[in-house]
Amino acid sequence: MDAVNRIENALNLAFSRAEGPSCPPRLAAAMRSAVFPRGARIRPRICLAVAAACGEDDPAIADAAAASIELLHCASLVHDDLPCFDDADTRRGRPTIHAAYGEALAVLAGDGLIVLAFQNLTRAARSPHQLAGLLNIIGYAVGAPSGIVAGQAWECEPTVDLAHYHRAKTASLFAASTEAGAAASGAEARPWRLLGARLGEAYQVADDIRDAVGNAQELGKPVGRDAALGRPSATQEFGVQGAVERLERLVREGIESIPLCPGANDLRALIMLEATRLLPKGLARHAA
């Protein structure tokens, strides 16, 4: 089964635990709507790619870790779209959760997805040692002091260091994706952290570039939000050309950090391919 199908199956398996006749129907619908239909699934695909590169001795746990990471990412999008944050009405060309279900259910759907992510790990882990390892990796990536919750919270501080902000808001969950992929394959997780961190920083820079120069229709969401909201961004700090160069350097550093493993060559090729997809079409040609 290819990675995309494995991820969708793993997410559906996670949801089978959260639903049922006792679940408030609108909560179940809001939670599903936050996760399906699929977005890029970039974090879980990185997780599975690293698990495969390491030898992948347990696909079930790699799938579950990938799904939990995606659930946490989706939860953060739901809360980040709320009126008190980005106040976004659309995402992936569809109404955001609060636009479709109201703010209260959007807050609860995000909460429910966070809990489900941790429950899902519990169900899937074969050894309790593995469970503790994955929980530590993934918990660190989403909570305070340095995870995505902290990253979003930097937007509420009077002064922000851009690198610090990006590291917490985006790079942390990418770093968990590579670390969890390695851990799911029984490899040492820590040496895989730098790859994920660099890919996450690159992804955030690409997001800033798309927000500054992208096309709303191509992206399926409004553009120019960072400038409108006065948020720190790489294009604001380095200009568009400087941001593109920064992105290229981050991807290169990530690739160079890949530890020795059976599938290192395939992994490098996959990351190069993904990196070219990150930029709007005109800039992608330039970057390549």
Next chain:
Amino acid sequence: MDAVNRIENALNLAFSRAEGPSCPPRLAAAMRSAVFPRGARIRPRICLAVAAACGEDDPAIADAAAASIELLHCASLVHDDLPCFDDADTRRGRPTIHAAYGEALAVLAGDGLIVLAFQNLTRAARSPHQLAGLLNIIGYAVGAPSGIVAGQAWECEPTVDLAHYHRAKTASLFAASTEAGAAASGAEARPWRLLGARLGEAYQVADDIRDAVGNAQELGKPVGRDAALGRPSATQEFGVQGAVERLERLVREGIESIPLCPGANDLRALIMLEATRLLPKGLARHAA
């Protein structure tokens, strides 16, 4: 050390993991403010009381489970106070988190507390088997389909069954408190579920009674909110006198369900004492 000090110490220990120089200062302050100074700490006290009644072979894990349960309870209060839910400006006589720090940080503080609760279990569990057991008990009590997130979500449905709503919104985390206390002591968790569920239902009925007839100053929060918000409540369904009788019956059923254990008598006495504290002063005399 008495239970109250153990709980405060365990909560501080949990926080030591979430804070540090890399944490956005206002997020750290909002999260602390949601948990300290202490409220009644009724759920963690129940957890520790059951652990003690079962023999308590590992106080550190009982303390950690109690703290995680309280963190999740505090998270639910922060989100429940938001303008899109109860729109409450004060709690325990102090400004609510969104009133003090803004809505965005209130959403994030709640998210951060949920993550911290799961991280805290990971840190404390001595055996991985114990970790999986506690994660399952506590995850079930807070997520969909039947935990407190689902309970709050019933407020967003067009029709609500009162028993179902109370079971998810309040009883679920009380049931986790008794189950986790037993599990922390190495006892079988499931037979302790009914005690927690009944105490939780009783607590919710008491809350409805206080909301209907209590004194805002005595409670430290506004009263009459259920009626004002058109929310289902026990006093609306049964009247005040009927609600008091229902509360007494629930406490009795809970006490009768206590499994055989070394400290059953002390536990019964403690629960009777707690139950008399649940009602406003005039009604408490009546109930006794």
